[in-house]
């Protein structure tokens with residue numbers, strides 16, 4: 001793609017006020033619109049970062065959808081929603097598109113609070129089919145006739161929730177359209193049996209050529225053949241079984257009409273296929289074959305790198321270097337896993353579609369048979385881990401905090417109740433920043449600590465993470481270790497590594513008698529900094545690195561109550577969090593002490609940089625020091 005100087009050429013997209021305006025354009029003009037949208041997406045994400053490759057791959061599909069639909073009342077439900085940038089541009093947000101993912105700017109995901117064109121707060125994969133079926137059911141009960149379309153990727157459709165919806169959709173037989181955006185990729189190449197079937201189809205040019213020739217001939221051969229063609233694309237056409245690839249029969253047998261695959265970058269073909277689907281009487285699937293990163297060479301060549309990307313040079317695709325702040329928690333986790341796996345061959349690593357993000361790429365290369373990527377199937381990942389543990393293995397599930405929410409039930413029953421030797425390594429725990437409300441990892445402290453038999457560790461730096469994983473693997477039993485996004489500080493460089501951590505024993509990292517700050521994991525470093533600020537204002541603050549969220553160090557809590565103020569600070573929701581656990585310990589011991597609990601209040605946290613959000617919530621050093629001084633002043 002040649003990047004245009006946007007100032008020099010008038011663009012069609014600048015003249016579009018409403019998606020209805022697309023209906024006035026022919027397919028060639030819509031192809032120009034698609035090109036302009038691509039340029040805009042590359043120009044903007046090169047500055048803001050974002051989900052580039054998926055959004056580029058879905059441009060024509062979204063243009064064709066808006067050209068065929070009347071939104072609202074018609075509705076598009078985006079699965080994950082990371083591919084919806086073209087939708088944002090076409091639905092009145094072009095003028096604000098440069099604020100994408102910025103604090104106070106537009107969200108990187110469909111957000112109903114942001115626009116009436118956004119149906120559902122997308123972000124977590126595989127939910128679009130359930131939501132779309134629900135909308136179709138509600139429409140049928142109301143007796144109205146709007147179209148409901150779900151746009152879902154080939155990886156997201158393999159998630160459990162999507163399978164559950166497919167199982168229902170055919171039975172309900174509500175009129176709805178499923179657009180399967182098949183690019184063969186999840187974040188990395190897609191995995192699983194369904195992916196293999198779709199892959200065979202994509203590879204089979206012979207099949208496509210044969211089908212295309214046949215369809216063209218039939219369309220050209222006059223009214224009778226055209227009628228046959230329509231029949232083949234309708235629910236009743238048995239002859240289409242000859243035309244459809246094997247996988248399609250799975251959908252057909254579930255009661256979902258499956259249209260022949262269509263080139264997802266050919267607007268004319270897309271519109272024809274969508275029109276057929278929209279005119280069907282029951283649930284219909286349109287299989288759209290796309291190229292992830294389409295139109296931008298660097299993203300086409302390495303779609304995994306450009307799936308979710310930071311700022312880059314738009315001309316070359318070169319990623320702009322972020323300031324080197326040392327290894328991330330994820331790096332430390334990946335390195336420790338390798339180290340531990342060399343010593344204990346029972347260790348198995350499991351990820352749910354996030355191999356690179358969770359730091360398991362080296363592990364996967366060195367121990368391919370002991371590495372399992374189960375795709376977007378968090379519930380299954382945790383159930384699977386339980387089985388591996390029951391069979392004598394030592395599974396470690398590396399998972400983002402926000403996606404672990406999907407597996408709470410499996411954590412409770414299959415791991416904790418069964419007392420299995422499973423370690424959940426909960427990455428991106430805390431505020432994740434630009435991905436916003438659906439992705440903030442602020443609930444895991446609560447739902448992990450509430451479960452009997454679980455032990456929960458929150459390391460405060462890289463060495464602590466190494467010690468935490470070593471301890472969990474040595475002690476056995478259900479463990480969760482939670483650590484945040486980004487680089488890890490070095491708090492106590494002189495400690496021996498890795499240490500075996502004694503359950504329920506904290507460590508004091510700064511001495512002081514006026515205030516005791518009980519800090520959890522990522523909050524230890526800012527608490528230490530706050531204690532230095534407080535010292536300058538004549539307040540001596542002890543800082544305790546709690547290490548263990550469960551079992552909690554009761555002695556440290558009781559000792560803290562002997563100061564003038566107990567402060568708890570955690571990067572998670574206050575409701576049911578560690579602060580409330582500390583209050584519970586004090587109440588049980590009959591100790592009346594002033595307590596200040598700092599954490600995330602009862603609200604969803606939107607997008608912004610991690611630093612901006614922490615500052616706004618008072619969870620940086622200044623915020624902690626200010627809250628303590630404020631309490632003293634009162």
Ligand SMILES: Cc1ncc(C[n+]2csc(CCOP(=O)(O)OP(=O)(O)O)c2C)c(N)n1
Pocket residue numbers: 054057080082083123124125126152153154155156157181183185186187292352353354376378403406
């Ligand atoms: C429940 C859940 N697990 C993991 C993710 C992280 N994630 C975001 S996009 C993505 C891949 C989606 O692949 P696909 O549906 O094929 O869409 P594509 O990006 O290829 O267009 C993953 C794993 C998520 N958003 N939700």
